[in-house]
Amino acid sequence: MTNLDTSPALNLPDSIATLQYKLESEPEKIQLKLVDDLVTVGEAGLAVLMDFLSKHSSEVPLSQVNAKIYQALFNSQTPQVVDFLQKHFPTGTVPLKSDSAIDYAPLQQLLAQQDFEAADRLTLQLMCKLAGDAAAQRKWIYFTEVKSYPVTDLQTIDALWLAHSNGKFGFSVQREIWLSVGKNWEKLWSKIGWKSGNNWTRYPNEFNWSLDAPKGHLPLSNQLRGVQVIAALLIHPAWLK
Structure with missing residues (x-):
């Protein structure tokens, strides 16, 4: 796993910290639901999602959780999140490989x-x-x-x-x-x-x-x-x- 060190140590309320712990430890099906829960929290929840994505960005095989976190962040459009994605995930979480020189970023x-x-x-x-x-x-x-x-x-x-x-x-x-x-x-x-x-x-x-x-x-x-x-x-x- 690669930590991109994109944010300072998170100082979170207990409820957010609990969600963060579950996001790290629960099975994928529950993780996907937790992404939605963290988005509803607001900036603190988005910070948890950015932190998770930073830590787990290099995992193989590709994670549906990472993809869902990316699209949740992508659609939030807050300045901090936009800067984070542009810097570290300009083309998302899926490697856009092509043997035909095709740009899959628009897709x-x-x-x-x-x-x-x-x-x-x-x-x-x-x-x-x-x-x-x-x-x-x-x-x-x-x-x-x-x-x-x-x-x-x-x-x-x-x-x-x-x-x-x-x-x-x-x-x-x-x-x-x-x-x-x-x-x-x-x-x-x-x-x-x-x-x-x-x-x-x-x-x-x-x-x-x-x-x-x-x-x-x-x-x-x-x-x-x-x-x-x-x-x-x-x-x-x-x-x-």
């Missing part, structure tokens, strides 16, 4: 803001860009183009969606559900809320652009609803490494 910021609809549109744009100039111009993807996606880039996109949805959204989540239903596409569409009975969910207004959506609901990138493209995505080597 990270939209997801941190929980603007899932805009993030979904940008995800499609980035995936078209990954597929090459022809796909970027036509604004949709052939399944044959998916096979050539760099593992690193797909993993970065997926990690961002996972990190900023408490593990609820992402291609790897959709793959997990797909495997759990025996690779049955109709069961997958139903489980992730892309189809109800014989009716496809209509884009964009019938989709749920919030964390209240079914697990695996996003990213949608509406052009991906053909079986060939999403099948190519879900069998990509990115999920085997």
